[in-house]
Amino acid sequence: MSIKFYESGNRLAEATIVNGLIFLAGQVPTNEDADITAQTANVLAQIDTILEACGSDKQHICEAVIYLSNMQEYEGMNQAWDSWVTPGRAPARACIQAALANSNWKVEIKLTAVQKEIL
Numbered sequence: 254m255s256i257k258f259y260e261s262g263n264r265l266a267e268a269t270i271v272n273g274l275i276f277l278a279g280q281v282p283t284n285e286d287a288d289i290t291a292q293t294a295n296v297l298a299q300i301d302t303i304l305e306a307c308g309s310d311k312q313h314i315c316e317a318v319i320y321l322s323n324m325q326e327y328e329g330m331n332q333a334w335d336s337w338v339t340p341g342r343a344p345a346r347a348c349i350q351a352a353l354a355n356s357n358w359k360v361e362i363k364l365t366a367v368q369k370e371i372l
Contacts, residue, residue, distance in 0.1 A: 280299045
């Protein structure tokens with residue numbers, strides 16, 4: 254069994270792939286001054302890009318964990334999430350409040366997906 258590393262650096266890889274499973278590192282917004290809905294949409298766009306590069310897409314996500322710096326912004330995050338997720342293909346999901354590494358980040362999303370050719 255081999256492990257493939259996508260955009261791997263000294264500290265982390267953006268994704269690792271083993272036996273058709275794709276494990277994404279926590280993705281954070283690049284638009285730090287935006288509101289929660291825009292930050293979430295930004296993170297989801299990054300996820301789309303990584304999944305495509307790894308041979309998958311949002312319809313093949315198995316599990317997502319969403320970290321919010323403030324649970325009061327749950328509905329704003331869900332606005333972006335609900336417009337992004339494919340109806341009928343929403344993955345198992347958890348959402349928790351956490352102290353994120355950068356105080357300007359409102360959201361971080363980590364997920365596991367499967368490569369399309371595995372199915």
